[in-house]
Amino acid sequence: MSRFPETILQFGTGRFLRAFVDRFVHEAQVGGQEIGSVVVVQSTGFEVADQINASRGIFHVAVRGLQGSQIVRRDEVASVSRCLAVSRDGEELVRVACSPDLRFVVSNTTEKGYELDTNDARESPKSFPAKLTHLLHARFQAGRPGLTLMPCELRDDQADELCGIVCQLADRWGLSTDFSDWVREQCVWLNSLVDRIVVEAPSDHPLSEKDPLLVMAEPYALWALQVKPRADRFIEHPNIVRASDIRPYFLRKVRILNGAHTALVTKARHRGHTTVLQAMQDRSLSDWLERLLLQEIVPTLVDRVSDAEGFARETLTRFRNPFLAHKIADILKNHDAKVRIRLVPTRDEYRERFSREPELLSEVLRENGIE
Numbered sequence: 001m002s003r004f005p006e007t008i009l010q011f012g013t014g015r016f017l018r019a020f021v022d023r024f025v026h027e028a029q030v031g032g033q034e035i036g037s038v039v040v041v042q043s044t045g046f047e048v049a050d051q052i053n054a055s056r057g058i059f060h061v062a063v064r065g066l067q068g069s070q071i072v073r074r075d076e077v078a079s080v081s082r083c084l085a086v087s088r089d090g091e092e093l094v095r096v097a098c099s100p101d102l103r104f105v106v107s108n109t110t111e112k113g114y115e116l117d118t119n120d121a122r123e124s125p126k127s128f129p130a131k132l133t134h135l136l137h138a139r140f141q142a143g144r145p146g147l148t149l150m151p152c153e154l155r156d157d158q159a160d161e162l163c164g165i166v167c168q169l170a171d172r173w174g175l176s177t178d179f180s181d182w183v184r185e186q187c188v189w190l191n192s193l194v195d196r197i198v199v200e201a202p203s204d205h206p207l208s209e210k211d212p213l214l215v216m217a218e219p220y221a222l223w224a225l226q227v228k229p230r231a232d233r234f235i236e237h238p239n240i241v242r243a244s245d246i247r248p249y250f251l252r253k254v255r256i257l258n259g260a261h262t263a264l265v266t267k268a269r270h271r272g273h274t275t276v277l278q279a280m281q282d283r284s285l286s287d288w289l290e291r292l293l294l295q296e297i298v299p300t301l302v303d304r305v306s307d308a309e310g311f312a313r314e315t316l317t318r319f320r321n322p323f324l325a326h327k328i329a330d331i332l333k334n335h336d337a338k339v340r341i342r343l344v345p346t347r348d349e350y351r352e353r354f355s356r357e358p359e360l361l362s363e364v365l366r367e368n369g370i371e
Contacts, residue, residue: 004036006038006081007037010038010039011041012040015198017152019198019215020223022079026079028237036101041083041085041086042083052213057083059076063218074207084096106152107132116130140179148231150192154254159190188230190225191246194222194224199327199330200327224243225241248304249305252311255345256312260319262338264285267279268285269328275327279319289319299353336368343365347361
Protein backbone atom coordinates (compact mmCIF):
# COMPACT_ATOMS: atom_id res chain seq x y z
CA MET A 1 0.00 0.00 0.00
CA SER A 2 1.03 3.60 -0.50
CA ARG A 3 3.56 4.94 2.02
CA PHE A 4 2.29 8.51 1.65
CA PRO A 5 -0.13 10.31 4.03
CA GLU A 6 -3.79 9.87 3.09
CA THR A 7 -4.74 13.23 1.61
CA ILE A 8 -7.38 12.31 -1.01
CA LEU A 9 -10.76 10.71 -0.38
CA GLN A 10 -12.16 9.17 -3.56
CA PHE A 11 -15.81 8.20 -3.91
CA GLY A 12 -15.88 5.55 -6.59
CA THR A 13 -14.02 2.34 -7.38
CA GLY A 14 -14.76 2.23 -11.12
CA ARG A 15 -12.29 1.74 -13.90
CA PHE A 16 -12.38 5.39 -14.96
CA LEU A 17 -11.13 6.76 -11.65
CA ARG A 18 -8.46 4.07 -11.46
CA ALA A 19 -7.17 4.88 -14.95
CA PHE A 20 -7.53 8.63 -14.55
CA VAL A 21 -7.35 10.20 -11.08
CA ASP A 22 -5.37 7.42 -9.42
CA ARG A 23 -2.94 7.27 -12.31
CA PHE A 24 -2.46 11.05 -12.28
CA VAL A 25 -1.70 10.93 -8.57
CA HIS A 26 0.71 8.03 -9.03
CA GLU A 27 2.64 9.93 -11.69
CA ALA A 28 2.83 12.95 -9.39
CA GLN A 29 4.17 10.77 -6.58
CA VAL A 30 6.82 9.28 -8.87
CA GLY A 31 7.74 12.79 -9.96
CA GLY A 32 8.41 13.85 -6.38
CA GLN A 33 5.30 15.95 -5.79
CA GLU A 34 4.09 15.87 -2.20
CA ILE A 35 0.50 15.02 -2.97
CA GLY A 36 -0.10 12.10 -0.60
CA SER A 37 -2.19 9.03 -1.34
CA VAL A 38 -5.78 8.07 -2.10
CA VAL A 39 -8.32 6.38 0.16
CA VAL A 40 -11.00 4.88 -2.07
CA VAL A 41 -14.62 4.53 -0.92
CA GLN A 42 -16.90 1.76 -2.19
CA SER A 43 -20.45 2.98 -1.58
CA THR A 44 -22.27 -0.31 -2.12
CA GLY A 45 -20.92 -3.79 -1.50
CA PHE A 46 -17.32 -4.61 -0.76
CA GLU A 47 -16.02 -6.88 -3.53
CA VAL A 48 -13.83 -4.24 -5.17
CA ALA A 49 -12.67 -3.03 -1.76
CA ASP A 50 -11.45 -6.54 -1.02
CA GLN A 51 -9.65 -6.69 -4.37
CA ILE A 52 -7.93 -3.35 -3.84
CA ASN A 53 -6.86 -4.22 -0.31
CA ALA A 54 -5.68 -7.70 -1.33
CA SER A 55 -3.46 -6.10 -3.97
CA ARG A 56 -2.12 -3.64 -1.37
CA GLY A 57 -3.51 -0.81 -3.48
CA ILE A 58 -1.50 -1.72 -6.59
CA PHE A 59 -3.13 -2.34 -9.96
CA HIS A 60 -2.35 -1.80 -13.63
CA VAL A 61 -3.58 0.35 -16.50
CA ALA A 62 -2.88 -0.89 -20.01
CA VAL A 63 -2.47 2.16 -22.26
CA ARG A 64 -3.07 1.27 -25.88
CA GLY A 65 -3.63 3.44 -28.90
CA LEU A 66 -2.16 5.50 -31.67
CA GLN A 67 -0.67 8.86 -30.83
CA GLY A 68 1.92 9.75 -33.45
CA SER A 69 3.46 6.30 -33.23
CA GLN A 70 1.89 3.18 -31.82
CA ILE A 71 1.54 3.13 -28.04
CA VAL A 72 1.17 -0.16 -26.24
CA ARG A 73 2.38 -0.08 -22.66
CA ARG A 74 1.44 -1.15 -19.17
CA ASP A 75 1.49 1.25 -16.24
CA GLU A 76 1.56 0.21 -12.61
CA VAL A 77 -0.54 2.43 -10.34
CA ALA A 78 0.36 2.48 -6.64
CA SER A 79 -1.23 5.70 -5.41
CA VAL A 80 -4.07 4.04 -3.49
CA SER A 81 -3.54 3.47 0.21
CA ARG A 82 -6.62 1.32 0.81
CA CYS A 83 -10.32 0.98 0.08
CA LEU A 84 -13.10 1.35 2.64
CA ALA A 85 -16.56 -0.13 2.13
CA VAL A 86 -19.34 2.04 3.54
CA SER A 87 -21.35 -1.04 4.55
CA ARG A 88 -18.72 -2.26 7.02
CA ASP A 89 -16.08 0.45 7.49
CA GLY A 90 -18.27 3.38 8.51
CA GLU A 91 -16.37 4.33 11.65
CA GLU A 92 -13.00 4.20 9.92
CA LEU A 93 -14.39 6.29 7.06
CA VAL A 94 -15.43 8.99 9.53
CA ARG A 95 -11.94 8.86 11.05
CA VAL A 96 -10.38 9.44 7.63
CA ALA A 97 -12.82 12.28 6.92
CA CYS A 98 -11.72 13.96 10.17
CA SER A 99 -8.00 13.41 9.62
CA PRO A 100 -5.76 16.50 9.62
CA ASP A 101 -3.96 15.00 6.60
CA LEU A 102 -7.06 14.99 4.37
CA ARG A 103 -7.11 17.78 1.77
CA PHE A 104 -9.15 16.69 -1.26
CA VAL A 105 -12.33 14.85 -2.20
CA VAL A 106 -12.92 13.45 -5.70
CA SER A 107 -15.90 11.51 -7.01
CA ASN A 108 -17.34 9.95 -10.12
CA THR A 109 -20.82 8.58 -9.54
CA THR A 110 -23.38 7.48 -12.11
CA GLU A 111 -25.62 9.82 -14.12
CA LYS A 112 -28.13 9.55 -11.26
CA GLY A 113 -25.49 9.88 -8.57
CA TYR A 114 -26.68 13.27 -7.33
CA GLU A 115 -30.25 12.11 -6.79
CA LEU A 116 -31.25 11.91 -3.15
CA ASP A 117 -32.76 8.78 -1.62
CA THR A 118 -36.13 9.08 0.12
CA ASN A 119 -34.58 7.13 3.01
CA ASP A 120 -31.63 9.49 3.45
CA ALA A 121 -31.24 10.32 7.13
CA ARG A 122 -28.53 12.03 9.12
CA GLU A 123 -27.33 8.83 10.80
CA SER A 124 -28.07 6.47 7.88
CA PRO A 125 -27.28 8.23 4.59
CA LYS A 126 -28.06 6.26 1.45
CA SER A 127 -27.25 8.49 -1.53
CA PHE A 128 -23.82 9.82 -2.41
CA PRO A 129 -24.65 13.46 -1.49
CA ALA A 130 -26.02 12.28 1.87
CA LYS A 131 -22.90 10.24 2.61
CA LEU A 132 -20.75 13.22 1.70
CA THR A 133 -22.82 15.52 3.92
CA HIS A 134 -22.49 13.08 6.82
CA LEU A 135 -18.69 13.00 6.50
CA LEU A 136 -18.31 16.76 6.03
CA HIS A 137 -20.42 17.35 9.12
CA ALA A 138 -18.21 14.99 11.13
CA ARG A 139 -15.16 16.93 9.95
CA PHE A 140 -16.82 20.23 10.85
CA GLN A 141 -17.65 18.97 14.33
CA ALA A 142 -14.05 17.84 14.77
CA GLY A 143 -12.91 21.41 14.18
CA ARG A 144 -10.93 20.57 11.04
CA PRO A 145 -10.39 22.98 8.15
CA GLY A 146 -12.46 22.76 4.97
CA LEU A 147 -11.54 20.56 2.02
CA THR A 148 -11.08 21.11 -1.71
CA LEU A 149 -13.72 19.08 -3.56
CA MET A 150 -13.27 18.13 -7.21
CA PRO A 151 -16.25 16.06 -8.41
CA CYS A 152 -15.69 14.47 -11.82
CA GLU A 153 -19.26 13.61 -12.84
CA LEU A 154 -20.22 14.65 -16.36
CA ARG A 155 -22.61 17.40 -15.24
CA ASP A 156 -22.50 21.11 -16.01
CA ASP A 157 -21.10 23.03 -12.99
CA GLN A 158 -21.22 19.81 -11.00
CA ALA A 159 -19.30 21.17 -7.99
CA ASP A 160 -21.68 24.09 -7.57
CA GLU A 161 -24.63 21.71 -7.86
CA LEU A 162 -23.19 19.28 -5.33
CA CYS A 163 -22.44 22.07 -2.85
CA GLY A 164 -26.06 23.20 -3.12
CA ILE A 165 -27.35 19.67 -2.49
CA VAL A 166 -25.17 19.31 0.60
CA CYS A 167 -26.50 22.58 1.99
CA GLN A 168 -30.06 21.49 1.14
CA LEU A 169 -29.54 18.28 3.10
CA ALA A 170 -28.01 20.19 6.01
CA ASP A 171 -31.16 22.29 6.21
CA ARG A 172 -33.41 19.21 5.92
CA TRP A 173 -31.53 17.47 8.71
CA GLY A 174 -31.64 20.50 10.96
CA LEU A 175 -27.87 20.98 11.03
CA SER A 176 -26.53 24.33 12.14
CA THR A 177 -26.21 27.32 9.85
CA ASP A 178 -22.57 27.44 10.98
CA PHE A 179 -22.07 24.09 9.24
CA SER A 180 -23.71 25.33 6.02
CA ASP A 181 -21.52 28.43 6.14
CA TRP A 182 -18.46 26.20 6.63
CA VAL A 183 -19.48 24.09 3.61
CA ARG A 184 -19.88 27.15 1.38
CA GLU A 185 -17.07 29.32 2.68
CA GLN A 186 -14.38 27.05 4.13
CA CYS A 187 -14.67 24.20 1.63
CA VAL A 188 -13.71 24.99 -1.96
CA TRP A 189 -15.80 23.42 -4.72
CA LEU A 190 -14.03 23.14 -8.08
CA ASN A 191 -15.96 22.40 -11.27
CA SER A 192 -14.07 20.11 -13.61
CA LEU A 193 -14.15 18.31 -16.93
CA VAL A 194 -12.52 14.91 -17.32
CA ASP A 195 -11.92 13.21 -20.65
CA ARG A 196 -10.48 9.76 -21.27
CA ILE A 197 -11.93 6.61 -22.78
CA VAL A 198 -11.45 3.68 -20.40
CA VAL A 199 -12.71 0.16 -21.10
CA GLU A 200 -12.44 -3.33 -19.69
CA ALA A 201 -9.12 -5.03 -20.24
CA PRO A 202 -9.12 -7.82 -22.84
CA SER A 203 -9.32 -11.34 -21.48
CA ASP A 204 -6.13 -12.32 -23.32
CA HIS A 205 -3.97 -9.68 -21.62
CA PRO A 206 -1.02 -11.30 -19.78
CA LEU A 207 -2.13 -9.70 -16.50
CA SER A 208 -5.85 -10.40 -16.79
CA GLU A 209 -5.77 -13.42 -14.50
CA LYS A 210 -3.34 -11.97 -11.93
CA ASP A 211 -4.83 -8.48 -11.67
CA PRO A 212 -8.66 -8.35 -11.43
CA LEU A 213 -8.41 -4.53 -11.34
CA LEU A 214 -6.65 -4.29 -14.70
CA VAL A 215 -8.25 -1.74 -17.05
CA MET A 216 -7.42 -0.40 -20.50
CA ALA A 217 -7.24 3.27 -21.45
CA GLU A 218 -6.45 5.33 -24.50
CA PRO A 219 -3.35 7.58 -24.48
CA TYR A 220 -5.48 10.75 -24.56
CA ALA A 221 -6.31 12.32 -21.20
CA LEU A 222 -7.51 15.80 -20.25
CA TRP A 223 -8.53 17.21 -16.88
CA ALA A 224 -9.85 20.77 -16.98
CA LEU A 225 -9.90 22.04 -13.41
CA GLN A 226 -11.41 25.27 -12.17
CA VAL A 227 -9.20 27.81 -10.43
CA LYS A 228 -10.58 29.46 -7.30
CA PRO A 229 -9.03 31.43 -4.44
CA ARG A 230 -8.20 29.36 -1.35
CA ALA A 231 -8.30 26.05 -3.20
CA ASP A 232 -5.64 23.66 -2.02
CA ARG A 233 -3.21 23.23 -4.89
CA PHE A 234 -3.60 19.86 -6.56
CA ILE A 235 -0.92 18.18 -8.64
CA GLU A 236 0.91 19.62 -11.62
CA HIS A 237 0.50 17.43 -14.69
CA PRO A 238 0.84 18.07 -18.45
CA ASN A 239 -2.71 16.79 -18.98
CA ILE A 240 -4.27 19.12 -16.41
CA VAL A 241 -5.38 22.54 -17.61
CA ARG A 242 -6.59 25.18 -15.18
CA ALA A 243 -9.08 27.93 -15.92
CA SER A 244 -11.44 30.17 -14.00
CA ASP A 245 -14.26 28.93 -16.25
CA ILE A 246 -14.16 25.34 -17.50
CA ARG A 247 -17.56 25.46 -19.20
CA PRO A 248 -16.05 25.76 -22.70
CA TYR A 249 -14.16 22.49 -22.12
CA PHE A 250 -17.34 20.88 -20.82
CA LEU A 251 -19.39 22.13 -23.75
CA ARG A 252 -16.84 20.93 -26.30
CA LYS A 253 -16.62 17.41 -24.88
CA VAL A 254 -20.33 16.88 -24.23
CA ARG A 255 -21.49 18.20 -27.58
CA ILE A 256 -18.71 16.72 -29.74
CA LEU A 257 -17.28 13.55 -28.18
CA ASN A 258 -20.25 12.47 -26.08
CA GLY A 259 -22.70 13.68 -28.70
CA ALA A 260 -20.87 11.67 -31.35
CA HIS A 261 -20.96 8.57 -29.14
CA THR A 262 -24.70 8.90 -28.57
CA ALA A 263 -25.45 9.53 -32.25
CA LEU A 264 -23.20 6.70 -33.38
CA VAL A 265 -24.74 4.05 -31.12
CA THR A 266 -28.22 5.10 -32.23
CA LYS A 267 -27.26 3.95 -35.72
CA ALA A 268 -24.84 1.16 -34.83
CA ARG A 269 -27.22 -0.80 -32.63
CA HIS A 270 -29.41 -1.54 -35.65
CA ARG A 271 -26.50 -2.82 -37.74
CA GLY A 272 -25.27 -5.52 -35.40
CA HIS A 273 -22.12 -3.70 -34.28
CA THR A 274 -21.09 -4.32 -30.68
CA THR A 275 -18.15 -1.91 -30.30
CA VAL A 276 -17.33 1.62 -31.39
CA LEU A 277 -14.41 0.30 -33.45
CA GLN A 278 -16.69 -2.04 -35.39
CA ALA A 279 -19.04 0.87 -36.09
CA MET A 280 -16.16 3.04 -37.29
CA GLN A 281 -14.99 0.25 -39.60
CA ASP A 282 -18.40 0.48 -41.28
CA ARG A 283 -17.40 3.04 -43.91
CA SER A 284 -20.87 4.38 -44.58
CA LEU A 285 -21.46 4.86 -40.85
CA SER A 286 -18.11 6.51 -40.13
CA ASP A 287 -18.57 8.87 -43.10
CA TRP A 288 -22.04 9.73 -41.81
CA LEU A 289 -20.62 10.49 -38.35
CA GLU A 290 -17.90 12.72 -39.81
CA ARG A 291 -20.49 14.74 -41.74
CA LEU A 292 -22.65 15.03 -38.62
CA LEU A 293 -19.74 16.36 -36.59
CA LEU A 294 -18.22 18.74 -39.11
CA GLN A 295 -21.36 20.00 -40.84
CA GLU A 296 -23.91 20.20 -38.01
CA ILE A 297 -22.32 19.97 -34.55
CA VAL A 298 -19.10 21.95 -34.97
CA PRO A 299 -20.81 24.96 -36.64
CA THR A 300 -22.84 25.56 -33.46
CA LEU A 301 -19.67 25.71 -31.34
CA VAL A 302 -16.99 27.50 -33.37
CA ASP A 303 -17.33 30.82 -31.54
CA ARG A 304 -17.69 29.31 -28.07
CA VAL A 305 -14.95 26.70 -27.70
CA SER A 306 -11.32 26.35 -28.71
CA ASP A 307 -10.59 24.49 -31.97
CA ALA A 308 -13.93 22.75 -32.30
CA GLU A 309 -13.06 21.27 -35.69
CA GLY A 310 -9.67 20.00 -34.51
CA PHE A 311 -11.27 18.38 -31.47
CA ALA A 312 -13.92 16.76 -33.69
CA ARG A 313 -11.29 15.28 -36.01
CA GLU A 314 -9.30 14.06 -33.03
CA THR A 315 -12.49 12.46 -31.69
CA LEU A 316 -12.88 10.47 -34.90
CA THR A 317 -9.28 9.28 -34.55
CA ARG A 318 -9.89 8.26 -30.95
CA PHE A 319 -12.98 6.30 -31.98
CA ARG A 320 -10.80 4.39 -34.49
CA ASN A 321 -8.35 3.24 -31.81
CA PRO A 322 -7.69 -0.38 -32.89
CA PHE A 323 -6.92 -1.53 -29.34
CA LEU A 324 -10.03 -0.44 -27.44
CA ALA A 325 -13.17 -2.56 -27.31
CA HIS A 326 -15.53 0.22 -26.26
CA LYS A 327 -18.84 -1.58 -25.94
CA ILE A 328 -21.90 -0.03 -27.52
CA ALA A 329 -24.00 -1.59 -24.75
CA ASP A 330 -22.10 0.50 -22.19
CA ILE A 331 -22.68 3.73 -24.10
CA LEU A 332 -26.39 2.91 -24.44
CA LYS A 333 -26.91 3.00 -20.67
CA ASN A 334 -29.26 5.88 -19.77
CA HIS A 335 -29.50 6.52 -23.50
CA ASP A 336 -32.70 8.59 -23.47
CA ALA A 337 -31.28 11.08 -20.98
CA LYS A 338 -28.02 11.30 -22.91
CA VAL A 339 -29.88 12.08 -26.15
CA ARG A 340 -31.67 15.02 -24.51
CA ILE A 341 -28.50 16.39 -22.93
CA ARG A 342 -26.00 15.79 -25.73
CA LEU A 343 -27.98 16.15 -28.97
CA VAL A 344 -31.23 18.08 -28.49
CA PRO A 345 -29.55 21.39 -27.49
CA THR A 346 -27.32 21.22 -30.58
CA ARG A 347 -30.35 20.66 -32.82
CA ASP A 348 -32.13 23.64 -31.26
CA GLU A 349 -29.11 25.92 -31.54
CA TYR A 350 -28.51 24.91 -35.16
CA ARG A 351 -32.10 25.82 -36.03
CA GLU A 352 -31.74 29.20 -34.32
CA ARG A 353 -28.40 30.03 -35.93
CA PHE A 354 -29.04 28.91 -39.48
CA SER A 355 -32.85 29.03 -39.78
CA ARG A 356 -32.98 25.53 -41.17
CA GLU A 357 -33.16 21.96 -39.99
CA PRO A 358 -29.92 19.99 -39.30
CA GLU A 359 -30.76 17.02 -41.51
CA LEU A 360 -28.50 14.36 -39.96
CA LEU A 361 -29.05 15.37 -36.36
CA SER A 362 -32.80 15.57 -36.77
CA GLU A 363 -32.72 12.10 -38.30
CA VAL A 364 -30.98 10.74 -35.19
CA LEU A 365 -33.47 12.42 -32.90
CA ARG A 366 -36.43 11.01 -34.84
CA GLU A 367 -34.95 7.54 -34.45
CA ASN A 368 -34.98 8.21 -30.71
CA GLY A 369 -38.61 9.33 -30.78
CA ILE A 370 -37.89 13.09 -30.60
CA GLU A 371 -39.34 15.48 -33.16
